[in-house]
Amino acid sequence: MSLISIHSLTKSYTKGKSTITPLENLSLNVPRGEFLALMGPSGSGKTTLLNLIAGIDSPTMGELEVDGRDIARLSRSELTRWRASHVGYIFQLYHLVPILSAFENIELPLLLGKLTKAQRREKVYAALELVDLVDRAHHRPSELSGGQEQRVAIARAIVHDPSLLVADEPTGDLDRESADAILNLLQTLAREHDKTIVMVTHDPKAADAADRILHLEKGQLIEQGGLNPAAENTPSPAPDHRL
Amino acid sequence: MLPFTYAIRNLFRDPTRLAQTVGGSALVVILLIAAVALNQGMSSVLSASGSPQNVVILGKGSEESIERSEVHLEAEAIISTAIRGLDEQLGVAAVSGEIFYQAPLKSSSGVENQALLRGVFEKSLLVHTSVRLLVGHFPGPGEVMVGRLAHRKMGIDAASFAVGKNVYFGKSDLRIVGVFEAPGTVLESEVWFDRNDLASLTQRNTLSAVVLRLDRAEFDDVHAFTLQRNDLELAAIPEDKYYEKLSLFYQPIKVMTWVTAALVAAGSIFGGLNTLYAAFASRIREMATLQSIGYTRMALMVSLIQESLLATLTGTLLAFLAAYFLLDGQTIPFSVGTFILTLTPTVIITGLVSGLLLGTLGTLPPAIRCLSPSLPHALRSS
Numbered sequence: 001m002s003l004i005s006i007h008s009l010t011k012s013y014t015k016g017k018s019t020i021t022p023l024e025n026l027s028l029n030v031p032r033g034e035f036l037a038l039m040g041p042s043g044s045g046k047t048t049l050l051n052l053i054a055g056i057d058s059p060t061m062g063e064l065e066v067d068g069r070d071i072a073r074l075s076r077s078e079l080t081r082w083r084a085s086h087v088g089y090i091f092q093l094y095h096l097v098p099i100l101s102a103f104e105n106i107e108l109p110l111l112l113g114k115l116t117k118a119q120r121r122e123k124v125y126a127a128l129e130l131v132d133l134v135d136r137a138h139h140r141p142s143e144l145s146g147g148q149e150q151r152v153a154i155a156r157a158i159v160h161d162p163s164l165l166v167a168d169e170p171t172g173d174l175d176r177e178s179a180d181a182i183l184n185l186l187q188t189l190a191r192e193h194d195k196t197i198v199m200v201t202h203d204p205k206a207a208d209a210a211d212r213i214l215h216l217e218k219g220q221l222i223e224q225g226g227l228n229p230a231a232e233n234t235p236s237p238a239p240d241h242r243l
Numbered sequence: 244m245l246p247f248t249y250a251i252r253n254l255f256r257d258p259t260r261l262a263q264t265v266g267g268s269a270l271v272v273i274l275l276i277a278a279v280a281l282n283q284g285m286s287s288v289l290s291a292s293g294s295p296q297n298v299v300i301l302g303k304g305s306e307e308s309i310e311r312s313e314v315h316l317e318a319e320a321i322i323s324t325a326i327r328g329l330d331e332q333l334g335v336a337a338v339s340g341e342i343f344y345q346a347p348l349k350s351s352s353g354v355e356n357q358a359l360l361r362g363v364f365e366k367s368l369l370v371h372t373s374v375r376l377l378v379g380h381f382p383g384p385g386e387v388m389v390g391r392l393a394h395r396k397m398g399i400d401a402a403s404f405a406v407g408k409n410v411y412f413g414k415s416d417l418r419i420v421g422v423f424e425a426p427g428t429v430l431e432s433e434v435w436f437d438r439n440d441l442a443s444l445t446q447r448n449t450l451s452a453v454v455l456r457l458d459r460a461e462f463d464d465v466h467a468f469t470l471q472r473n474d475l476e477l478a479a480i481p482e483d484k485y486y487e488k489l490s491l492f493y494q495p496i497k498v499m500t501w502v503t504a505a506l507v508a509a510g511s512i513f514g515g516l517n518t519l520y521a522a523f524a525s526r527i528r529e530m531a532t533l534q535s536i537g538y539t540r541m542a543l544m545v546s547l548i549q550e551s552l553l554a555t556l557t558g559t560l561l562a563f564l565a566a567y568f569l570l571d572g573q574t575i576p577f578s579v580g581t582f583i584l585t586l587t588p589t590v591i592i593t594g595l596v597s598g599l600l601l602g603t604l605g606t607l608p609p610a611i612r613c614l615s616p617s618l619p620h621a622l623r624s625s
Contacts, residue, residue, distance in 0.1 A: 048619070056535055056618045077539060084537025091622070095532040099252040111246065112537050156536070 002065075003163060003196040004030035004053055009062035009072075011048055011219075022048040023219040025062070032163070035190035035197045037210035044216040046200040047168055053198055054087050054166040055079040067163050084112045088157025092169035094149040096141040102128070102152045103137040109160040127155035131185060147178025154185060158195065165189065167199040171206045183209035244542050245533070250549035260522050261554060267515040268558030268601050269565070271508045276566045276594045278504035280584045282497045284575065288582035289490040291427040293483035296330070297370055298465045300453040303476040307488070309343045313449040316340070318475050322453055326468050328460030330369065337369035337456035342441045344451070345578075348434060349411035350394075352403040359396065359433040359579065360412075362441030370454045373428055379406045379421030382437050388421030390431035392581040395574040410434070412444055429580025454482065489579065496577075516605060523547065523613035530613055531621030540614045547610040552602035559598030563591070 006028040012021035022045040030036050038046045051057040052064060055071050058079070064072040067086060074082060083089075088109075096105045106127050110120045128134045131151035141149055150170060157165055167186065171179035187209055189195040199210060207213045215222050254261055300322065305312035319340035323329070330337040342362035349355040365381045368374055382388045387410060394404040402408075409416045417436070425431050442448065455465070462481055469477040480488075523530075530543050566586060573584045616624070 051619045054535070056622070080534060080537055080539050083535060089535045091532070095528065095622075097249075097529060097532070099256055100249070108533070108538075109536050111244075 001032055002029040003032040003034075003067055004028070004198070005063070005065040006053075007063040009049075009052065009064055010060050011045075011052060011057070012060045021219055023052070023059075026219065026221060028214070028221065030196060030198065032196055033190060033194045035187060035209070035211045036199065037207035037213045038198065038200045038216060039202070039204070039207050039213060040216035045219040046216050049216065050166050050168055050198060050200050053164070054089055055083045056089070084109065085160065086162050086164060088154075088160070088162045088165045090150070090153055090157050090165060090167035090170045092172040094141070094146075094153040094173075096149055096152060096156075098141050101138045101140055102133060102144065102148075102155075105141070105152055106155045106159050108156060113160065123159055124155075127159040130158070131155045145178070146174050147181060150174060150178070150182050151185065154182070154189075158189060158193075163194075163196060165195050165197045167197065169201055169203075170199060171201070171203060179203075179206065245538065245546040247549060250546050250553060253546075253550045254553055257522060260518055263518045264515055264551070264554040265558040265561065267511045267518070268555040268598060269561040270511045270558075271515075271601060272559045272562035272594045272597050273565055273570075274504040274508050274511075275597045276562060276586070276590055277570060277584075278500050279590045279593045280566075280570060280586065281500050281575065283587060283589060284582035284584050285493060285497065285577065286490060288427060288429055288580055289486045289493070290483070292429045292580070293481070293486035294372070294456075295481060295483045296457050297482035298455050298457060298462055298479050299482050299485050300455070300465070300469065300477050300479050301451075302449075303478045306478050306480055309451050309485075310345060312451050314340070314451065314453055314477065315475060316448065316450060318477065319450065319453050321472070321475070322455060322468070325472070326455070326460055326464055328458055328464065330456040330458040332369055335366055335369065337366075337458075339363060339367040339370045339454045340438070340450040340452075341367060341454060342438055342445065342447060342451050344441065344445055346412070346445070348397065350397060350399050350403040351408040351410070352399055354397065354399045354403070355411075356397045356399070358393070359429075360436055360441060361430075361433050362436045362438035364438050367435075367454070370456045371425065371430060372456070373425040374423050374430060375425070377422045377424050379419075382417075382420050382435060384437050384440055385417055386420040386437065387417045388423055388435045389419055390433050390435075391422055391424045392431040392574055392583075393434050395581045396432040396576045398576070415444060432576065432579075432581040493577070512601070512605060515601070516609060519551065519606060519609040520612065523609045527613055527616060527621050527624045531616070531618050531624070534614075534618055535622065543614055544610050547613070548603055548606050551606035552599070555598050555602035555605070558601075559594060562594060562598075566590075566594070 006026060009023055009026045010021065011023040012019055026049070038049060040046050048057065052059050053066065059072050062072065063070065069082065071079065071082060103124055106124045107120055110123060125134065128137055131154055133148060133151050133155065136144060136148060144152065171182050174182065183206055186197055186199065190197050190211070201207050300314065301309060301312040302314050319338060323336040323338045344360040345357060346360060347355050348358035377391060379388065389404050394401045404419060406419050406422060408419050410419060462479070465479045469479045533543055534540065570584045571586045574581050575584060
């Protein structure tokens with residue numbers, strides 16, 4: 001069953017006097033629990049598609065269903081509420097709040113719900129265990145390495161147990177070793193926690209970690225390959241902690 | 244909603260910006276406090292100086308200026324007997340013929356400055372009922388008594404105007420024999436002479452005004468008297484109305500005070516806005532990230548306002564402390580007297596409301612600008 005169902009999706013916007021259409025008439029299905037990599041040159045529409053799937057942006061035309069909800073029709077405030085419970089966003093540059101500790105950054109999505117302080121604490125520590133950063137709980141982002149910051153960002157993205165994770169170049173700012181650790185973590189989240197992950201990347205090695213790789217060019221899917229055989233044998237070193 | 248601690252911690256993200264915001268708001272608030280206190284002090288001293296029970300009789304055509312007014316000496320006695328229903332004590336009618344004069348007076352310390360001089364007899368206390376002798380006695384010939392703020396009007400220290408010291412008027416020296424108070428009125432800034440002394444020193448053979456206190460009589464009775472005795476060329480005005488008119492004379496000064504305060508405050512507000520624009524502009528991506536997590540723009544706006552309010556209210560508190568130690572109780576001389584700056588409830592409320600408005604309305608434009616870019620665009624900003 002598809003978690004994401006896209007049909008004839010078009011996104012265009014005006015810049016000055018010209019109209020730009022980064023995505024045109026795009027259709028795509030992403031099954032629940034799949035780890036999908038989106039590749040393509042700059043300006044191909046990867047991030048635009050990611051933002052539309054994450055409810056960060058709204059399409060100009062077409063249908064966009066995520067987890068059975070037609071998010072193309074939601075207003076800005078409805079999208080904000082929807083994001084709070086359904087999506088976790090992982091950014092290339094982590095986007096952690098610098099004045100908050102790792103614990104407090106991860107706790108941010110939970111503050112939107114009605115959990116008690118004890119319940120929030122339990123969930124944050126579960127997320128921290130999953131990303132193997134319990135000992136860094138009270139460190140601020142400036143006291144963490146890039147890899148650790150990205151793991152905190154992943155913990156923040158999964159702490160409220162969303163069905164969908166979107167990642168925009170999550171390894172783009174990391175060294176190879178840290179990037180591998182992040183990719184293994186994403187694989188674990190997809191395989192063992194049934195998270196659907198859509199990842200934008202330029203890095204073929206990062207894309208190899210995904211179950212499926214799609215290429216975009218000029219707003220069109222030019223290649224929709226089958227299952228990625230490289231991903232089948234990628235080890236998953238992260239511990240199995242349930243959220 | 245974002246936790247309140249987020250707003251508190253954000254305050255200390257940039258200590259320079261915090262200092263600018265706190266300092267700027269403190270400056271704006273203290274300026275407004277000072278402007279309100281000045282205007283209120285001046286207005287209240289003038290309104291408190293006039294009693295609704297008193298009537299001032301001046302020379303016709305001189306209703307605007309008591310100094311230029313000339314009233315025949317015999318008018319005092321005529322008024323005492325012709326108008327029935329005046330207040331009286333032990334058979335003495337509450338009618339006081341007075342000479343009012345502004346002239347340089349030299350203190351024992353050698354400082355010479357413009358002073359407000361009033362020539363009176365002791366029965367003037369029947370009309371100026373707020374006057375109380377604090378030390379000494381009412382002046383006789385060769386003597387004066389001084390209001391407790393007269394030294395401030397003269398710009399000298401209180402010790403130079405103490406009982407036993409001398410003052411010099413022209414070539415005459417007079418001994419200070421009393422200090423009086425008349426709380427909240429311009430009388431406290433005056434130097435009271437024996438009327439005959441002041442008449443001879445100023446070479447006057449007329450009074451400046453006759454002040455009388457009504458009991459059963461009404462103002463219309465006094466007004467009717469001035470019309471009946473048009474040979475005396477008199478005009479009557481209720482004392483409170485006289486000071487009200489005087490207050491209008493100072494309106495331009497009050498306007499100037501507000502304009503000056505507003506100009507400096509505007510400069511400070513624009514500086515503060517600039518600081519906030521810069522501070523919030525550097526957090527566009529962070530705000531977008533929080534929106535991507537699920538925080539509404541309204542929740543973020545509230546947090547930004549909380550943050551600014553903390554800074555501006557800290558500035559307001561500093562302004563109050565500065566006002567308490569630097570302004571409260573300060574005496575300010577002006578041409579017809581001296582008033583005291585006081586942190587009245589109105590002044591405090593004005594300061595508090597200004598601080599709140601600075602923190603809320605002042606935050607809105609930079610906060611709206613920070614939260615208005617589209618999310619995809621804001622998430623890419625540096």
